[in-house]
Amino acid sequence: MGFMGYEIVKLESVCYSYPRNKDHVLYNINLSVKKGEFIVIIGENGSGKTTLCKCLNGIIPHSERGRFRGRVLIDSMDTRSAYLSEIAKKVGIVLEDPESQLFTTTVFNEVAFGPENLNLPVEEIKATVKWVLEAVGLKGLENRSPATLSGGQKQRLALASVLAMKPAVMVLDEPTSQLDPLGTEEFFSIIEELKGRFGMTIIMATHKTDEVLPLADRICVLHRGRILACDKPEIVFSTVDLLEKIKIPVPTCFSLSNYLKDKGGLNINSFATPEEAEEEIRVLLNHQEKY
Amino acid sequence: MALPTSYIPRDSIIHKLDPRIKLVIIVCITLLVFITTKFLPIGILFFSLLVLWKISGIPLKRILSYLRVLVFLFLLLIIMQAVFYPGEKVLLEPLIPEAVPLVGGKGNITLEGVLFGLLLCLRVLTLMCIFPVLLATTTLEKITLAMVKLGLPYRVAFTATTAINQLPVLQSEAGVIMDAQKLRGFMVFETGRFLSKIKALHVLVVPLVMGSMRRASMMGIAMDSRAFGAFKKRTFVDEINIERRDRIALAVFSLFTGVILFFSF
Numbered sequence: 001m002g003f004m005g006y007e008i009v010k011l012e013s014v015c016y017s018y019p020r021n022k023d024h025v026l027y028n029i030n031l032s033v034k035k036g037e038f039i040v041i042i043g044e045n046g047s048g049k050t051t052l053c054k055c056l057n058g059i060i061p062h063s064e065r066g067r068f069r070g071r072v073l074i075d076s077m078d079t080r081s082a083y084l085s086e087i088a089k090k091v092g093i094v095l096e097d098p099e100s101q102l103f104t105t106t107v108f109n110e111v112a113f114g115p116e117n118l119n120l121p122v123e124e125i126k127a128t129v130k131w132v133l134e135a136v137g138l139k140g141l142e143n144r145s146p147a148t149l150s151g152g153q154k155q156r157l158a159l160a161s162v163l164a165m166k167p168a169v170m171v172l173d174e175p176t177s178q179l180d181p182l183g184t185e186e187f188f189s190i191i192e193e194l195k196g197r198f199g200m201t202i203i204m205a206t207h208k209t210d211e212v213l214p215l216a217d218r219i220c221v222l223h224r225g226r227i228l229a230c231d232k233p234e235i236v237f238s239t240v241d242l243l244e245k246i247k248i249p250v251p252t253c254f255s256l257s258n259y260l261k262d263k264g265g266l267n268i269n270s271f272a273t274p275e276e277a278e279e280e281i282r283v284l285l286n287h288q289e290k291y
Numbered sequence: 292m293a294l295p296t297s298y299i300p301r302d303s304i305i306h307k308l309d310p311r312i313k314l315v316i317i318v319c320i321t322l323l324v325f326i327t328t329k330f331l332p333i334g335i336l337f338f339s340l341l342v343l344w345k346i347s348g349i350p351l352k353r354i355l356s357y358l359r360v361l362v363f364l365f366l367l368l369i370i371m372q373a374v375f376y377p378g379e380k381v382l383l384e385p386l387i388p389e390a391v392p393l394v395g396g397k398g399n400i401t402l403e404g405v406l407f408g409l410l411l412c413l414r415v416l417t418l419m420c421i422f423p424v425l426l427a428t429t430t431l432e433k434i435t436l437a438m439v440k441l442g443l444p445y446r447v448a449f450t451a452t453t454a455i456n457q458l459p460v461l462q463s464e465a466g467v468i469m470d471a472q473k474l475r476g477f478m479v480f481e482t483g484r485f486l487s488k489i490k491a492l493h494v495l496v497v498p499l500v501m502g503s504m505r506r507a508s509m510m511g512i513a514m515d516s517r518a519f520g521a522f523k524k525r526t527f528v529d530e531i532n533i534e535r536r537d538r539i540a541l542a543v544f545s546l547f548t549g550v551i552l553f554f555s556f
Binding site for chain 1: 300430431432456457460506508510511513514516517518520522524527528529
């Protein structure tokens with residue numbers, strides 16, 4: 001696992017508003033992400049998640065016009081002055097809609113497209129494609145046309161095609177929006193592997209707080225373009241009232257533990273996973289038996 | 292539905308040919324269709340293309356769907372040529388009475404005119420049969436590579452092949468839009484008359500164009516984030532090599548061209 005510590009992504013008072021609209025989509029965003037960290041951005045629809053993701057690899061301000069202020073530093077490279085293709089070598093982004101991200105005729109060529117652009121040797125590209133397709137579970141579909149894949153396979157292919165560039169930072173904008181619960185679980189286990197085995201820095205915007213919870217190092221709550229909180233999951237999710245007010249689903253275990261503590265008056269620690277819940281209940285039972 | 296642009300995975304001899312050779316042959320056949328003005332060479336060309344279709348694995352039934360699309364154009368071509376082509380053998384008397392000033396007495400329907408009309412139709416049909424041979428037997432990546440090796444800049448080649456690749460997407464999107472409209476009670480495309488269908492076309496075209504523009508910009512983003520154009524040089528995983536069979540194919544085709552030209556003049 002890569003050493004944690006140095007800041008690979010740094011946003012300094014980033015403000016952004018789309019053209020012909022004065023309202024800020026992002027307002028004074030300050031965020032630094034350490035190498036190897038897994039940051040999850042949550043927020044209701046229209047809170048600026050996608051816009052924030054686009055700022056991270058220079059699509060904003062390069063491809064999308066609008067008013068952009070502040071700085072985004074990727075590995076101390078300013079996204080405003082660097083070329084998009086230069087940023088692409090460091091930051092990979094998977095967007096929500098997989099269809100428009102797939103534009104070649106076979107799964108193999110789709111994954112090879114990025115490394116080909118980086119002018120890597122053919123043998124290396126072939127090895128990378130093989131590895132990546134295996135990692136996302138699309139092995140054996142090399143010659144299929146991306147158009148004939150299912151929604152979930154397309155999303156995994158979109159991930160694979162970005163993964164093949166071996167970026168240091170992976171930005172995922174609701175990558176599981178078209179997956180069923182099982183597919184989502186699979187997808188997150190891929191992400192877990194990327195984080196665990198390769199120490200990849202991951203920034204993911206998602207609605208699915210339940211699945212993401214055990215993996216996330218920090219949760220960033222985005223509301224109307226502002227970061228309301230950015231901290232460890234247990235701290236962020238203990239502010240249930242706030243989250244419910246801005247319509248963010250609190251993970252099931254958390255809402256249960258918070259309910260038991262606040263409304264039930266039980267003296268327990270917060271738990272985030274079923275395993276932790278079991279432990280807390282056992283402690284509680286032992287406690288009862290003693291008296 | 293399979294579009295005329297879709298690749299058919301097979302292992303035929305045409306699939307194996309170098310795409311550069313295929314490109315050259317296809318451009319030559321197109322030129323031949325333009326320079327020949329006789330039935331026999333066009334007939335030979337048309338028949339040879341059908342043979343190529345068979346080998347490539349393109350269903351010959353597809354010709355019928357072409358005919359369905361083109362039937363109006365063909366009728367128009369034949370009628371126009373029949374009326375205005377100068378000819379000797381009159382099949383029908385002038386359509387316009389002698390009494391009409393200026394154009395009176397014109398408009399004999401002649402045998403030569405009808406034949407010329409038919410010839411034009413066959414030429415159009417032959418032209419339409421050419422490109423499917425390339426597209427059914429060559430992946431777009433290989434066509435891109437062939438264009439690059441023939442000297443086109445990668446950006447241009449990529450744009451051209453991606454446009455072809457997007458046709459099926461566009462078609463399915465049009466289908467989705469039409470279905471959505473039908474489900475909300477918009478009946479014109481099902482029951483309307485020809486003219487009202489044309490009038491209602493904007494209802495389909497506007498969302499289609501807007502959707503494509505949105506998708507194009509998304510695709511641009513996806514390409515940028517995969518380092519499109521990062522270096523002047525770029526790797527191609529696909530390999531194309533001119534081999535013995537390509538030389539033989541070229542030789543056979545040169546002979547074929549000679550025969551066509553012989554019958555053309």
